[in-house]
Amino acid sequence: AQSVTQLDSQVPVFEEAPVELRCNYSSSVSVYLFWYVQYPNQGLQLLLKYLSGSTLVKGINGFEAEFNKSQTSFHLRKPSVHISDTAEYFCAVSGTSYGKLTFGQGTILTVHP
Amino acid sequence: GAGVSQSPSNKVTEKGKDVELRCDPISGHTALYWYRQSLGQGLEFLIYFQGNSAPDKSGLPSDRFSAERTGGSVSTLTIQRTQQEDSAVYLCASSFTPKETQYFGPGTRLLVL
Numbered sequence: 001a002q003s004v005t006q007l008d009s010q011v012p013v014f015e016e017a018p019v020e021l022r023c024n025y026s027s028s029v030s031v032y033l034f035w036y037v038q039y040p041n042q043g044l045q046l047l048l049k050y051l052s053g054s055t056l057v058k059g060i061n062g063f064e065a066e067f068n069k070s071q072t073s074f075h076l077r078k079p080s081v082h083i084s085d086t087a088e089y090f091c092a093v094s095g096t097s098y099g100k101l102t103f104g105q106g107t108i109l110t111v112h113p
Numbered sequence: 114g115a116g117v118s119q120s121p122s123n124k125v126t127e128k129g130k131d132v133e134l135r136c137d138p139i140s141g142h143t144a145l146y147w148y149r150q151s152l153g154q155g156l157e158f159l160i161y162f163q164g165n166s167a168p169d170k171s172g173l174p175s176d177r178f179s180a181e182r183t184g185g186s187v188s189t190l191t192i193q194r195t196q197q198e199d200s201a202v203y204l205c206a207s208s209f210t211p212k213e214t215q216y217f218g219p220g221t222r223l224l225v226l
Contacts, residue, residue: 043218043220098211099211105155
């Protein structure tokens with residue numbers, strides 16, 4: 001079985017500040033890792049994914065994440081946030097045979113002016 | 114091109130009634146997934162289709178829930194004898210192959226009174 005823990009339910013930051021959203025996972029098998037974003041009243045949009053290779057993954061909107069196998073973590077970072085980044089962010093894992101996603105509980109990022 | 118579409122966008126029903134939720138995946142996508150998003154349980158996997166067959170139904174919460182997919186395209190999620198705890202947003206996602214990126218629809222918001 002797989003599980004995902006997002007360590008912060010809410011993260012408030014000021015505009016242009018850096019941000020890190022934390023994610024830890026547990027799995028007995030190899031996994032793929034994902035970050036999705038959900039803007040208010042919208043569906044889920046993929047930000048970035050780690051399948052294999054370089055542990056630093058760059059995604060859309062200036063976000064990046066680093067896969068750390070020893071710490072079973074996949075934290076999401078952005079060096080300078082904008083008001084428009086205000087949304088809920090979900091970390092997820094899947095097995096490697098098909099895409100059944102197990103999600104974390106989500107982190108609400110609120111960017112203040 | 115067209116994304117994943119779901120209908121209806123909102124559904125209000127009375128406890129005990131049956132409901133059908135529809136998902137139209139992106140054309141050519143062979144894999145289709147249903148998820149549920151609720152306040153209490155977060156985002157949960159329900160069922161996975163590859164073509165018209167469902168090799169993983171492990172997330173269906175009870176035998177009141179069923180789903181089918183026809184022609185390798187449209188999928189219908191049916192909830193019989195709805196209960197208040199079924200109130201949630203039901204999300205559909207599709208991918209070109211089971212290992213590729215999933216694209217999510219906007220969801221159907223179900224409210225059981």
